[in-house]
Amino acid sequence: MINPVWLRSFCTLVEVGHFTRTAERLHMTQSGVSQHVRKLEERLGQSLLIRDGKQFTLTDAGTRLYREAGAIVAALSDLDRRIGADPAYEGVVRVMSPGSVGLKLYPHLLALQQRHPGLSIDYRFAPNSDVELALAEYRVDVGIMTKPSSRNEVGFKPVGEEPLLLVTPTSLVEPSWDRLMALGFIDHPDGAHHAGLLLGANFPEFHHSNQFPLAGFSNQISLILEPVSRGLGFTVLPAYAVEAFGRPDRVRTHRLANPASETLFLSFRRNQPLANRVRTVITTMGEGLGLGAGESGQIV
Structure with a gap:
């Protein structure tokens, strides 16, 4: 050479x-x-x-x-x-999170990209286990999880709480155990977990979501409330997924006496310096979750 x-x-x-x-x-x-x-x-x-x-x-x-x-x-x-060079507004940033918080954050990140066309947002919706693995394998730059990571190479920091909500057809004004049993449960990949947190805290009869007749299942976060809106059953979902539903007048949201929520954890590759463009995205994610500019800028 x-x-x-x-x-x-x-x-x-x-x-x-x-x-x-x-x-x-x-x-x-x-x-x-x-x-x-x-x-x-x-x-x-x-x-x-x-x-x-x-x-x-x-x-x-x-x-x-x-x-x-x-x-x-x-x-x-x-x-x-x-x-x-480490520009704050240029390059690809790969983000992964569960669907509900993704529905909340993705529009904020698209608005950021519109302001700075040099940025490219690669956003994937995935369950916690996939987010954790993708971070460990360097396939994403930053993620949101609803549980702490169990991997040594993945760091995390709590950045917010997402309430869990009982959602029923509009015809059900006052939810009771008998009425929920009559409706049946619209299940989803996190259905048992979410139902356990919220219904377990509010109904002494509750032991597991499989106590309810199964009225349907969907693994698409944006479609889980569709059968509920048609009167086919009830479900329990995080608030951001409920907010994103396009026909809120066709479902009824219930905040129960004993609230339950999931903690949102910003997750990242431990001991790996973050590029400025990733920090820009993290700041915008923090703002999307309701953190102030100072708080979101100091997430990591």
Whole structure:
């Protein structure tokens, strides 16, 4: 492989047209410049310059080398700046979270991208276990989870609480155990967990969600309330998922006497410095969760 330092000396010599001034520009000796040219000629097995006293002209090989090497030298010269650059509003940021909080945060991040088109938001909806694994395997930059990570390589910090809500058809004004049993449960991937937290705190009869007749199941966060809106059953969902439902007048939300909620944990790769663009996204996520500018800027 050709030494890039030799190429830089050769290209600078061609541009300056004088050995002494080239040496001054590169902070070298004139003999050092000459030596680099000779090493290039030896490496390529061809003469690059036709010398005439203190003057020179390029051979055909020298002309071809200068044409090819110019872009290489320019790219190498700019490499330090490009590698060291850490812009706050440019580049891809990969985010992953469960669906409910994703419905809340994604519009905020799209608005951020509209203000700064150099940013590209890659947002994936996934359960906690997938978020945790993706962080551990460097497949995402930041995540939200609803439980602390059990992996040593994944750090986390609580950033908010998301209330859990009982959602029924509008016809049910006062929920009771018997009425819920008559309706049946619209299940979802976190249905048993959410029902256990909220219904277990409010109904002494409750032991597990499978006590209720199964009235339906959906694994699409935006569709779970669709069967509820049609009077087919009830469910328990985080508040952000309920807020995102497009027909709120067709369901009834109940806040029970004993509230229950899930803690939201900002999750990240432990001991890995965060790029400025990731910090920008984290700040916007914090604001989307209702944190003040100062709080959201100090999440990690």
